[in-house]
Amino acid sequence: MIKTMKEAAVVILDIVYPKRCSYCENILDFGEDCVLCGSCRDKFSRTESVEYRDKDGFSLFKYDGEIRWKILELKYDGKRELGKAFGCLIYESFVKNNIPMDYDFVLPVAASKNRLRERGYNQTELMAAEFSRLSGIPLGRGLVRIKETRPQNKLSTEERKVNVKNAFKAERSFEGERLLLIDDIYTTGSTLGACFDALYAAGAESVNFCTAAKTDLRIGDK
Numbered sequence: 001m002i003k004t005m006k007e008a009a010v011v012i013l014d015i016v017y018p019k020r021c022s023y024c025e026n027i028l029d030f031g032e033d034c035v036l037c038g039s040c041r042d043k044f045s046r047t048e049s050v051e052y053r054d055k056d057g058f059s060l061f062k063y064d065g066e067i068r069w070k071i072l073e074l075k076y077d078g079k080r081e082l083g084k085a086f087g088c089l090i091y092e093s094f095v096k097n098n099i100p101m102d103y104d105f106v107l108p109v110a111a112s113k114n115r116l117r118e119r120g121y122n123q124t125e126l127m128a129a130e131f132s133r134l135s136g137i138p139l140g141r142g143l144v145r146i147k148e149t150r151p152q153n154k155l156s157t158e159e160r161k162v163n164v165k166n167a168f169k170a171e172r173s174f175e176g177e178r179l180l181l182i183d184d185i186y187t188t189g190s191t192l193g194a195c196f197d198a199l200y201a202a203g204a205e206s207v208n209f210c211t212a213a214k215t216d217l218r219i220g221d222k
C-alpha cells in the first residue's frame with residue numbers, strides 16, 4: 001500500500017521510466033530494488049567462483065571473456081551502471097558464501113586526479129557505494145592517491161611495485177577500524193598493497209579486500 005507522496009512518486013517513475021538491469025539492460029521487475037535482473041542474478045549464482053582467495057581477501061571472477069569486457073566498458077566506455085552491478089555481485093557473494101561483513105567502513109581504491117578528469121568518475125567508488133547500500137556498512141572516506149602513476153597494465157611485476165610505492169595516503173586516522181577495500185581487478189596486488197600500507201600506517205586494526213576479477217599479468221592489456 002502506498003503511504004506517502006514520495007512512495008507514490010517512486011511508483012509513477014517506475015512505470016514511466018522503468019529501471020533496467022545494470023548488467024544486461026533488460027527491464028527490471030516492477031518494484032525491484034536490486035540493480036540486477038533475476039536472470040543475471042541466477043546466471044552469476046550458477047557460475048560465480050572465487051577466483052583467488054587468501055587471508056586478506058578474494059576476487060570473484062577470472063578476468064576473461066564477458067567479465068573482462070564488462071569491466072572495460074565500466075572503466076573506459078562510461079557505463080557507470082556496471083559499477084553498481086559489480087558492487088551487487090560482490091555483496092551477494094559475501095552473503096552466499098557466509099563471509100562475515102563485520103567492517104566499520106568499506107573503501108574504494110582511490111583514483112588519481114588525472115583519471116578522474118578523464119573518466120568523470122571512479123569506477124571502484126561506484127562499486128563500493130552499491131556494496132555499502134546493500135550491506136549497510138558505511139562508505140568510508142579518507143584514502144587518497146597523492147602520486148600520479150603510470151598505467152599498471154603496461155608494467156612488469158617489479159615495475160608495478162615501484163610505480164605505486166607511496167602513491168596513497170590516509171587523510172584521517174583509521175585508528176582501531178576494520179576496513180574493506182573494493183577494487184575492480186587484482187593482478188599482482190601491488191596497488192592493494194600500497195593501500196594497505198597507508199591504512200595500517202593510519203592505525204587501521206585490519207584491512208581486507210575484494211575485487212571483481214583476478215587476472216594473470218599481461219603487459220599491454222587495455
